Structures are given as C-alpha cells and as structure tokens.
Amino acid sequence: MHIKDRSFVISGGASGLGExxxxDLHAHGGYIAILDLNVDNGERIVRELGADRxxxxxxxxxxxESTASxxxxxMTWIKTTGKPIGGVIPAAxxxxxGKLIDRHNEPIPLDRLEFVLNINIRGVIDLIRLCLPHMTTTEPTPDDKERGVIVLVSSSAAFDGQPGQLAYAASKGAIRSMALVLARDLAMYGIRCVAIAPGYFESAMTAAMSQKVRSSLERVLEFPARPGKGTDFAQMVRHCVENVMLNGECVRLDGATRMPSRM
Ligand SMILES: NC(=O)c1ccc[n+]([C@@H]2O[C@H](COP(=O)([O-])OP(=O)(O)OC[C@H]3O[C@@H](n4cnc5c(N)ncnc54)[C@H](O)[C@@H]3O)[C@@H](O)[C@H]2O)c1
Incomplete structure (x- = not known):
C-alpha cells in the first residue's frame, strides 16, 4: 500500500508509538485520523502538523458507543479529503x-483485568470491525489490487510474559494470534494484516514504570543497548504498510532482547 494520498486511522495516535x-505517515504524504482519549495531545499534534492532512x-x-461515533x-472526514482509506493502526x-493472587491470598479484582482486556483486545477488534466496511469498499491500488493494511501492536510480552503482567501478556498474545486469522479472512478483499511486537521502547507508558523496572529492562538489552525510539517503531509500521508481501506475521522489534523473569 502506498502512503501518499491514502488515509490512515491511528488509535493511540496522541502519544508514544502511535504519535x-x-x-511518520504524515511526513510520507498520508492523511491521518488520530483517535485518542487524550484531547490536549491530539489537538496539539493537529495544530502542529496542520488540519489539511x-x-x-x-x-x-x-x-x-464512543468508538462507533x-x-x-x-470516515466522514476521510470522505471530505477525497483520499481513500489505506489502513488502520490500532495502537491504543x-x-x-498485578498478579492473579496477592500475598494476602486475595484474587485480583476483576475490573483491573477488564480494564486492560477491554482496551487492548476488545477495543482493538472493535476499531478494526468498524473500519472494515470502509476498507473492503475502498479504491484498490492499481498494481496488486490492495485495499488496505491493518498494523497491529503486540509486544515482547506476547512471547516473554513477565511476572505480574498476566492481563497485558494475555492481551498482547491475543493480538499476535489475530494477525494470521485476519490475513486469511481478509485476503479476498486485498486487505493485509501484520503485527509488530516491540520490546522496550521510550514512551509515556514506559516512563510511568518505576526506576527499578526500567533498570531491570535496561540491564538485559542486547544490541542496540538502548530502548527503542518512536521513530524506530514508525519506520517498521511504514515498511509493513508498503511491503505487500508482509502478511499474517508478527514481527519482533526488540534488538534481540528477551524480557527477564526477575526485576
Ligand atoms: N512502549 C513500549 O515499550 C511498548 C512495548 C510493546 C508494546 N507497546 C504497545 O504500544 C502501544 C502504544 O503504547 P505507548 O508505549 O506508545 O504508550 P503511550 O501511553 O505513550 O500511548 C498510548 C496512547 O493510547 C491512548 N489510550 C489509552 N487508553 C485509551 C482508550 N481507552 N481509548 C483511546 N485511547 C487510549 C493514550 O491516551 C495514549 O495516547 C500500546 O498498545 C502498547 O501496549 C509499547
């Protein structure tokens, strides 16, 4: 899928890897619909990049209801731009x-698990589900007759789940598992699906971790011996969008680092 003059829907686009x-896609000529909870950041990015694209x-x-609206x-905005949808990146x-059982033998409150699963799995599927009718009917590319690409955001946690990360690891494992199913289900429309599994990347999410957790991650870095940057991630997304042969796979983007079992 080419980026120039196609539209992309990006959830979580107001911070970190999504931003x-x-x-990056804007710099390469794309039109971007940013969907996010964070209004201040979202509006600031639009002011900076310009409301034309x-x-x-x-x-x-x-x-x-919020997602449907x-x-x-x-989609109304995309119609007014006249630039057909080319992809969805559900990055929110x-x-x-939290461990499933704590040191006082209390099981974790269900709502803590639901908070993660509802955003990281149900929210991701819901966004794709609602964008699909627009992608299946969009203008195909002249060469491969491609209609769109879904770039999922999994995590190293899908492979190396760390202690206390049950809900997160389960959600990211689910995302990893979806890539091949979506690729198979959507092949008939010329829609691809690729998942990226980042390791430890700089973002608001990792900045909120304790110094102890961050140090434990920094100790096990292979090469490069630094956390990933948003630009490293965005470059990979761009490649997933542009390379038509990438489909149904989950690509690890972690500099060979494996998450440790002890902090
Ligand atoms: N940073 C890392 O090391 C890392 C590693 C692996 C995977 N990831 C994944 O990358 C994605 C982006 O994370 P990040 O590190 O950039 O974090 P981030 O906190 O910087 O960005 C997440 C964005 O999602 C938005 N968001 C959160 N809940 C939302 C909701 N209910 N509805 C709409 N928007 C919501 C936030 O407002 C924020 O703008 C996530 O899916 C995360 O799991 C991050």
Missing part, C-alpha cells in the same frame, strides 16, 4: 500490573 506513526477524534476505545466522524493500549 510517532502519525508523524490530520484530524483528531476523541474516543474511549473501550466504550463501543469516532469511527463515523473519522494500556498496562496495569
């Missing part, structure tokens, strides 16, 4: 650590 993707839509991706508005995601 870096917004900036970016637009912000407030959404709580875990709330089906944001997708409807985003959260972590909330």
């Amino acid at each position: 870096a993707t917004v900036r 970016t637009s912000f839509f407030e959404v709580d991706i875990s709330d089906p 944001a997708v409807k508005k985003a 995601g959260v972590g909330m650590p």
Whole structure:
C-alpha cells in the first residue's frame, strides 16, 4: 500500500508509538485520523502538523458507543479529503500490573483485568470491525489490487510474559494470534494484516514504570543497548504498510532482547 494520498486511522495516535506513526505517515504524504482519549495531545499534534492532512477524534476505545461515533466522524472526514482509506493502526493500549493472587491470598479484582482486556483486545477488534466496511469498499491500488493494511501492536510480552503482567501478556498474545486469522479472512478483499511486537521502547507508558523496572529492562538489552525510539517503531509500521508481501506475521522489534523473569 502506498502512503501518499491514502488515509490512515491511528488509535493511540496522541502519544508514544502511535504519535510517532502519525508523524511518520504524515511526513510520507498520508492523511491521518488520530483517535485518542487524550484531547490536549491530539489537538496539539493537529495544530502542529496542520488540519489539511490530520484530524483528531476523541474516543474511549473501550466504550463501543464512543468508538462507533469516532469511527463515523473519522470516515466522514476521510470522505471530505477525497483520499481513500489505506489502513488502520490500532495502537491504543494500556498496562496495569498485578498478579492473579496477592500475598494476602486475595484474587485480583476483576475490573483491573477488564480494564486492560477491554482496551487492548476488545477495543482493538472493535476499531478494526468498524473500519472494515470502509476498507473492503475502498479504491484498490492499481498494481496488486490492495485495499488496505491493518498494523497491529503486540509486544515482547506476547512471547516473554513477565511476572505480574498476566492481563497485558494475555492481551498482547491475543493480538499476535489475530494477525494470521485476519490475513486469511481478509485476503479476498486485498486487505493485509501484520503485527509488530516491540520490546522496550521510550514512551509515556514506559516512563510511568518505576526506576527499578526500567533498570531491570535496561540491564538485559542486547544490541542496540538502548530502548527503542518512536521513530524506530514508525519506520517498521511504514515498511509493513508498503511491503505487500508482509502478511499474517508478527514481527519482533526488540534488538534481540528477551524480557527477564526477575526485576
Ligand atoms: N512502549 C513500549 O515499550 C511498548 C512495548 C510493546 C508494546 N507497546 C504497545 O504500544 C502501544 C502504544 O503504547 P505507548 O508505549 O506508545 O504508550 P503511550 O501511553 O505513550 O500511548 C498510548 C496512547 O493510547 C491512548 N489510550 C489509552 N487508553 C485509551 C482508550 N481507552 N481509548 C483511546 N485511547 C487510549 C493514550 O491516551 C495514549 O495516547 C500500546 O498498545 C502498547 O501496549 C509499547
């Protein structure tokens, strides 16, 4: 899929890896609908990049009504730009650590698990589900007759789940597992699906971790011996969008680092 003059829907586009993707696809000529909970950041990015090729839509991706309304508005905006949809990148995601049972033998409150699963799995599927009718009917590319690409955001946690990360690891494992199913289900429309599993990347999410957790991750880095940057991630997304042979796979983007079992 070419980026120039195609539109992309990016959830979580107001911060971190999603924001870096917004900036990169915009720099390569794309039109970007940013869907996020964070209004201040979302509107700031649109002011910075310009409202001709970016637009912000407030959404709580875990709330089906909010998602339906944001997708409807985003599709109306895409129609007014006249640039056909080319992809969806559901990057909004959260972590909330907690073991299933605590040291007082209390099981974790269900709502802590649901908070993560509703955003990281149900919200991701819901966004794709609602964008699909627009992608299946969009203008195909002249060469491969491609209609769109879905770039999922999994995590190293899908492979190397760390202690206390049950909900997060389960959600990212689910995302990894979806890539091949979506690729197979959507092949008939010329829509691809690729998942990226980043390791430890600089973002608001990792900045919120304790110094102890960050140091434990920094100790096990292979090469390069630094956390990933948003631009490293966005470059990979761009490649997933542009390379038509990438489909149904989950690509690890972690500099060979494996998450440790002890902090
Ligand atoms: N940073 C890392 O090291 C890392 C590693 C692997 C995977 N990831 C994944 O990358 C994605 C982006 O994370 P990040 O590190 O850039 O974090 P981030 O906190 O910087 O960005 C996440 C964005 O998602 C938005 N968001 C959160 N809940 C939402 C909701 N209910 N509805 C709409 N928007 C919501 C936030 O407002 C924020 O703008 C996530 O899916 C995360 O799990 C991150």
